[in-house]
Structure formats: C-alpha cells, structure tokens
Amino acid sequence: MDYHRQTSLKDHNSFKTEALAKIFCQPKSVEELRKSLAGHRDEKKLIVGEGCNIFFTKDFDGLVIHPAIKGLREISDEDEEDEDIFIEVNASENWDEFVAYCVERGFAGLENLSLIPGTVGAAPVQNIGAYGAEVKDVIHEVVAIDMENGEGVSFSNTECEFGYRDSIFKRTGRYCIISVVFHLKRTFIYTPKYFDLNKELEDMENPTIQDVRNAVIRVRQRKLPDEKVLPNAGSFFKNPYITQEQADRIKIDYPELPAFLQKTGLVKTSAAFLIDKAGYKGARTGDIGTYPTQPLIIVNYGARDGNEIVRFMKEIQRTVKDTFNIELEPEVRIF
Numbered sequence: 001m002d003y004h005r006q007t008s009l010k011d012h013n014s015f016k017t018e019a020l021a022k023i024f025c026q027p028k029s030v031e032e033l034r035k036s037l038a039g040h041r042d043e044k045k046l047i048v049g050e051g052c053n054i055f056f057t058k059d060f061d062g063l064v065i066h067p068a069i070k071g072l073r074e075i076s077d078e079d080e081e082d083e084d085i086f087i088e089v090n091a092s093e094n095w096d097e098f099v100a101y102c103v104e105r106g107f108a109g110l111e112n113l114s115l116i117p118g119t120v121g122a123a124p125v126q127n128i129g130a131y132g133a134e135v136k137d138v139i140h141e142v143v144a145i146d147m148e149n150g151e152g153v154s155f156s157n158t159e160c161e162f163g164y165r166d167s168i169f170k171r172t173g174r175y176c177i178i179s180v181v182f183h184l185k186r187t188f189i190y191t192p193k194y195f196d197l198n199k200e201l202e203d204m205e206n207p208t209i210q211d212v213r214n215a216v217i218r219v220r221q222r223k224l225p226d227e228k229v230l231p232n233a234g235s236f237f238k239n240p241y242i243t244q245e246q247a248d249r250i251k252i253d254y255p256e257l258p259a260f261l262q263k264t265g266l267v268k269t270s271a272a273f274l275i276d277k278a279g280y281k282g283a284r285t286g287d288i289g290t291y292p293t294q295p296l297i298i299v300n301y302g303a304r305d306g307n308e309i310v311r312f313m314k315e316i317q318r319t320v321k322d323t324f325n326i327e328l329e330p331e332v333r334i335f
C-alpha cells in the first residue's frame with residue numbers, strides 16, 4: 001500500500017475546503033488497515049469516508065485513512081420463509097447503493113434513508129437519520145478495529161451507545177469501522193412517520209418499498225442542494241432540545257415554533273426555524289451562505305478556507321443565542 005505525503009484533502013470533503021494530510025493512505029483490506037496503524041503508532045489518526053459530514057480548517061498533522069474496503073454478504077440462510085435477514089456490509093460501500101440493493105430485493109428498514117450521501121462505515125458514526133428513521137433501528141452489530149492497539153472489536157447495538165446524531169464512534173474517534181451488520185425484514189408495510197413523505201405518497205393506497213424510496217428521492221432532490229454542484233455537508237446544526245418553559249416563552253412571539261415533546265420531558269425544536277427567524281434564511285457573507293430554501297444547510301460558494309465556514313457558523317450561533325437563548329451545536333465534524 002502506498003503512503004502519500006502532504007496530500008490535498010479538498011476532494012475528500014464535500015465542502016471542498018483546502019487542507020493537507022501529512023500522510024494519506026487507502027487500505028483495501030483489514031490486513032492493510034492493521035499494517036497502516038502499526039506502522040504509524042505515534043501519529044494522530046483520522047478516518048475519512050466520502051467526506052460528506054466533515055471539513056477542514058487546517059492541515060491534518062497525522063495519518064488520514066481513507067478505507068477502500070468493499071464487499072457485502074447476506075448472512076441469513078437461504079430460507080425465504082425467514083422474516084429476518086442479516087446483511088454484513090463493508091465500510092467503504094456507498095450508502096445509497098446499499099439502500100438501493102436492499103429495496104430492489106424487498107429488504108425493508110432502510111428505504112427512508114435513501115439518497116443520504118456517504119459510506120456505510122460512516123452511517124453508525126452519527127447515527128444517520130431522515131424522514132422519521134434512524135440507522136440505529138436496523139443495526140445489529142458494528143465491527144471495528146481499535147486504532148489504539150490494532151485489535152478487532154465488535155459492538156452490539158446497545159454498545160454503540162447511539163443517540164441523536166451521536167454514537168460511541170463519534171464521541172471517541174477511536175475505532176475504525178470495517179463492517180456493519182444490518183437486521184432487515186422481508187415484509188414491508190408503510191408506516192406514516194413524516195409529514196413531507198406522507199404528503200408525497202398521499203395518492204397511493206399501499207405504497208411499495210420502491211414507491212417509498214422514490215418518494216424520498218423526489219423530496220430530497222427538491223429540497224436539498226447537490227453537494228457535487230454546490231459544496232455543503234447537509235444539515236449543519238443539530239436540532240436543539242429545550243425545556244418546555246423555554247418553548248412556551250418563545251411561542252409568545254413565535255406561536256408557530258415546531259415543538260415535539262420527548263419522553264425525557266424536553267422539547268425538540270427545529271434549528272432551521274430558529275435560523276430562519278434569526279434572519280439567516282438565504283443569507284450570505286462572502287463566499288459562505290445558507291441555502292435559500294433550507295436555512296439549516298450552509299453552502300460554500302467558493303471559499304477554500306474552512307475558517308470562513310466557521311466564522312459564518314459562529315455568526316449564526318451568536319444571533320440565534322441572542323434572539324432565543326438557544327445554543328446551536330454543529331452536526332458537521334470540523335477538523
């Protein structure tokens with residue numbers, strides 16, 4: 001395996017920010033991955049998939065690993081009667097190609113997560129979610145290499161400590177995920193979970209799994225910018241959780257505030273709404289702005305320096321804090 005020095009990371013982050021990796025490698029097998037870890041024990045390490053949830057503000061002074069470990073296998077026996085199906089997918093498979101593979105075969109559980117850019121290996125990291133679904137609901141096991149000692153380790157669903165756009169992998173940055181085992185179902189019944197999607201499907205009596213995937217794709221293509229055309233990393237901030245008291249206070253001035261009471265007693269509200277009301281819908285400072293139809297998405301009109309994105313992010317955070325007394329936390333990883 002080749003090691004490249006001072007390698008540009010511009011094509012390894014969907015925001016297209018410019019930074020150099022001191023060392024860069026692309027292991028094609030677990031063996032190669034282990035070797036790269038053993039040979040660079042004292043270097044800082046960062047795993048990069050397709051770079052759709054990450055950007056850089058400075059050079060990375062260490063080893064950037066861009067795994068190229070592909071492959072997929074259905075673990076369940078050939079018994080078509082069996083309702084449950086388990087599939088192990090290697091980390092570098094493209095997420096949406098895997099979703100399409102499952103939908104074509106009628107394996108249910110991933111259809112709402114259609115068209116999310118990135119790799120299978122990154123999906124558990126921030127517990128990707130969309131249209132009322134989260135990947136944690138279909139993850140059986142995550143197989144990884146502990147980058148501190150090169151040992152293999154597998155995590156049950158509970159051990160992944162999944163939360164809202166969160167997991168043990170995101171919090172520690174210690175594990176390189178090499179495969180994910182999904183637990184899917186052979187029977188599909190559409191369960192309405194999300195307003196936009198229900199609306200898209202309202203004329204269909206019994207939508208098939210393929211109908212749902214197609215509807216998700218249509219809605220996403222209408223609403224979200226294509227990162228290959230207009231660099232971005234999807235939703236920039238997490239939706240905040242606030243107290244009922246806080247929600248009631250904000251509702252005096254903004255009665256239409258989206259507010260979803262959680263089991264914890266906290267209220268989940270919409271970061272997009274807060275950013276919009278703070279005056280940042282379609283705003284632009286220099287080369288950085290928010291997407292005109294979706295203020296939660298920060299877009300890059302041409303900046304090479306990730307610090308410009310951070311400055312704009314802070315401007316939004318400050319204004320939302322001053323207006324609503326709510327701290328917005330970025331969902332995107334900043335390095």
Ligand SMILES: Cc1cc2nc3c(=O)[nH]c(=O)nc-3n(C[C@H](O)[C@H](O)[C@H](O)COP(=O)(O)OP(=O)(O)OC[C@H]3O[C@@H](n4cnc5c(N)ncnc54)[C@H](O)[C@@H]3O)c2cc1C
Pocket residue numbers: 014046047048049050051052053054067091116117118119120121122123125126127128129130169170175176177178224225226227232233234235333
């Ligand atoms: C237009 C657009 C729309 C999006 N929509 C959604 C959405 O609806 N829902 C959603 O949840 N996200 C969404 N995202 C965010 C992004 O697609 C996901 O977070 C995706 O999982 C990132 O995959 P990636 O391979 O590009 O990961 P990267 O950006 O390369 O990495 C993300 C994080 O995961 C870590 N990582 C990557 N691979 C591994 C691995 N093998 N082992 C350990 N750690 C790893 C990285 O170190 C980094 O911390 C969107 C992004 C864009 C650009």
